[in-house]
Amino acid sequence: MSDLSPDAGRPGVIHDLGYRHFDGAREGTPAIARTLFVTGLRHAYGLGRSGKSKVMPFVLLAMSLLPATIVVGVVVLTGLGELPVSYADYTNQTQLLVSLFAAAQAPVLFSRDLRHRSIVLYLARPLPAPLFAVVRWASLTLAIFLFTAIPTVVLFAGAMLAGLDKSDQTTAVLKAVVLQALLALMLAGVSGLISSVSLRRGFAVVGSVMALIVLTGIVTVLQNIAYYEGDSETVPVALGLFSPWSLVNGLANAWDAGVDTPVPVDGAWVPAYAIVAVLLVAACLLGLVARFRKVGSR
Amino acid sequence: MGLAPVISTAGLTKHYGTVHALTDLTVEVGDGVTGLVGANGAGKSTLIKVLLGLLEPTGGHASVLGHDIEHEGQEIRRLVGYMPEHDCLPPDVSASDFVVHMARMSGLGASAARERAADVLRHVGLDEERYRPMGGYSTGMKQRAKLAQALAHDPRLVFLDEPTNGLDPAARTDMLNLVRRIGTEFGIAALVTSHLLGELEQVSDHVIVLDGGHLLRSSATGDFLQRTGGLLVEVVGTETERDRLGEALAQRGLTCRPRGTMVAIDPPPPELAEGGAVHDLIRDVAADLGLGLMRLQPDRRHLEDVFLEGGTRV
Numbered sequence: 001m002s003d004l005s006p007d008a009g010r011p012g013v014i015h016d017l018g019y020r021h022f023d024g025a026r027e028g029t030p031a032i033a034r035t036l037f038v039t040g041l042r043h044a045y046g047l048g049r050s051g052k053s054k055v056m057p058f059v060l061l062a063m064s065l066l067p068a069t070i071v072v073g074v075v076v077l078t079g080l081g082e083l084p085v086s087y088a089d090y091t092n093q094t095q096l097l098v099s100l101f102a103a104a105q106a107p108v109l110f111s112r113d114l115r116h117r118s119i120v121l122y123l124a125r126p127l128p129a130p131l132f133a134v135v136r137w138a139s140l141t142l143a144i145f146l147f148t149a150i151p152t153v154v155l156f157a158g159a160m161l162a163g164l165d166k167s168d169q170t171t172a173v174l175k176a177v178v179l180q181a182l183l184a185l186m187l188a189g190v191s192g193l194i195s196s197v198s199l200r201r202g203f204a205v206v207g208s209v210m211a212l213i214v215l216t217g218i219v220t221v222l223q224n225i226a227y228y229e230g231d232s233e234t235v236p237v238a239l240g241l242f243s244p245w246s247l248v249n250g251l252a253n254a255w256d257a258g259v260d261t262p263v264p265v266d267g268a269w270v271p272a273y274a275i276v277a278v279l280l281v282a283a284c285l286l287g288l289v290a291r292f293r294k295v296g297s298r
Numbered sequence: 299m300g301l302a303p304v305i306s307t308a309g310l311t312k313h314y315g316t317v318h319a320l321t322d323l324t325v326e327v328g329d330g331v332t333g334l335v336g337a338n339g340a341g342k343s344t345l346i347k348v349l350l351g352l353l354e355p356t357g358g359h360a361s362v363l364g365h366d367i368e369h370e371g372q373e374i375r376r377l378v379g380y381m382p383e384h385d386c387l388p389p390d391v392s393a394s395d396f397v398v399h400m401a402r403m404s405g406l407g408a409s410a411a412r413e414r415a416a417d418v419l420r421h422v423g424l425d426e427e428r429y430r431p432m433g434g435y436s437t438g439m440k441q442r443a444k445l446a447q448a449l450a451h452d453p454r455l456v457f458l459d460e461p462t463n464g465l466d467p468a469a470r471t472d473m474l475n476l477v478r479r480i481g482t483e484f485g486i487a488a489l490v491t492s493h494l495l496g497e498l499e500q501v502s503d504h505v506i507v508l509d510g511g512h513l514l515r516s517s518a519t520g521d522f523l524q525r526t527g528g529l530l531v532e533v534v535g536t537e538t539e540r541d542r543l544g545e546a547l548a549q550r551g552l553t554c555r556p557r558g559t560m561v562a563i564d565p566p567p568p569e570l571a572e573g574g575a576v577h578d579l580i581r582d583v584a585a586d587l588g589l590g591l592m593r594l595q596p597d598r599r600h601l602e603d604v605f606l607e608g609g610t611r612v
């Protein structure tokens with residue numbers, strides 16, 4: 001024993017290095033939050049996860065891109081003077097796919113850590129619970145935004161190829177992008193909150209489908225009934241306040257972004273729609289923060 | 299020691315509604331391994347969560363590594379590692395990926411995190427399995443993965459909540475050895491809980507006993523031994539080996555009697571109880587006889603006397 005000096009490096013002997021301390025630099029909270037944000041965004045598309053988890057997001061994305069590529073082909077080949085569908089209306093027309101994406105991927109970011117309790121490992125680390133919730137929401141928001149923005153980019157590229165007026169198209173695209181951002185904030189909030197409460201993936205997906213797809217369908221049907229049966233325009237416009245999609249479409253309509261609603265949204269309804277949209281986002285965010293605060297103290 | 303204590307609490311109290319999980323706890327924890335012992339519901343996990351800043355105390359104060367739990371929770375969570383009592387591993391992720399991610403969540407850069415994760419997984423003894431999804435792990439492997447994530451960022455202190463829970467005897471011994479190494483070789487202070495009263499004395503320098511949220515005792519493990527006195531020794535083999543050891547120890551002046559497969563030793567005379575001399579003696583005697591020592595622990599029946607002395611139920 002005693003004659004063995006620590007570096008008696010005999011050939012063929014693998015040295016156990018023993019425990020090594022880490023004395024490199026440690027990142028602060030903002031860098032940790034950024035890492036969590038990027039990881040969350042990747043996970044929303046199944047990147048860095050199993051092959052199986054990439055199927056759903058990319059199949060949905062391909063489905064929402066397919067019509068856009070057809071539109072581009074038609075416009076470029078036939079030399080149409082304008083896109084047959086506005087950028088903002090394209091998102092509206094593919095709303096089923098967008099809602100499905102949000103419903104299917106929100107549990108990845110909001111249910112898994114709670115269901116498997118790995119949340120306690122996060123909360124025992126520097127990021128505080130409220131910030132964790134906000135970062136998760138930001139990841140999902142950007143994931144949903146990209147889902148709607150990618151077809152928009154394809155359409156825009158097609159419009160440019162077809163030689164459509166650049167300044168007109170750019171204005172329309174910018175409007176669509178702003179509306180998509182607002183939409184993404186709302187969809188991420190609603191589907192995230194639902195997923196953080198119903199931890200079973202199936203229930204979370206069904207819950208989000210109810211809130212985003214079924215509710216929107218009901219609102220649209222009621223708006224149409226009210227429009228055709230009633231004689232006031234107030235009821236159908238007011239009904240539009242009750243779903244994220246009708247809120248965004250109403251604002252798109254008011255902003256002349258090329259989306260038709262059962263009745264035009266104008267006057268005092270415009271700020272009302274905007275305020276309700278912002279309140280919805282804020283309420284979801286507060287709900288998420290409260291939820292993660294609560295699980296943190298268990 | 300002259301150094302600031304690793305943990306110190308003053309009048310720390312935590313009530314969940316009407317449940318008094320911790321009552322007026324004043325205690326200090328130093329370097330090395332500290333065992334936190336108490337029956338289920340004694341308040342061990344609650345104490346850890348309060349110290350991590352995950353739960354707000356109802357009253358009192360505490361500091362961890364010189365940081366106040368009330369205002370500097372984030373700073374504390376940068377410096378400590380936590381192995382929770384319950385399952386907390388996502389089943390569809392490999393231990394390797396998970397530990398890397400958790401190291402990053404503690405502020406390590408991407409390449410440092412990968413390097414540390416590989417190191418730490420090797421230390422806890424997860425080899426090829428570390429690339430497999432954790433859902434397929436045995437309890438022992440899960441506990442190792444949980445421990446690895448707690449060590450990933452090279453903390454100054456780890457909270458290990460019931461690390462031996464659910465393990466078979468062999469895995470339990472492995473885990474306790476790991477805990478010992480964390481305190482000595484790794485140089486990381488450890489607060490380790492167990493609801494088994496006798497289990498932690500072998501690996502801890504200091505033992506804190508909680509009962510119903512009250513501090514029952516806090517003392518160096520040596521004092522515990524002195525106070526409780528007796529020891530249990532088990533060697534590899536049959537009754538023949540047991541009796542050979544017992545007789546040899548009796549010749550050295552210890553009072554021994556067989557108990558099951560073990561030798562029970564009465565409280566040794568003062569000159570042997572001092573500074574763990576009796577441990578050395580037993581080790582030497584076993585070695586002289588060529589007997590493999592399987593177990594050397596304080597006689598648990600005596601440890602339980604601590605509770606009786608405290609005047610409370612166990």
Ligand SMILES: Nc1ncnc2c1ncn2[C@@H]1O[C@H](COP(=O)(O)OP(=O)(O)O)[C@@H](O)[C@H]1O
Pocket residue numbers: 297298314317318319336337338339340341342343344345
């Ligand atoms: N979140 C909680 N809400 C209410 N009571 C709790 C909660 N957590 C623990 N308790 C109670 O507090 C006491 C201490 O629990 P705990 O700290 O988990 O003990 P131990 O870890 O020693 O088993 C128990 O009576 C337990 O039932």
Ligand SMILES: [Mg+2]
Pocket residue numbers: 339342343344383459460
């Ligand atoms: Mg416990």
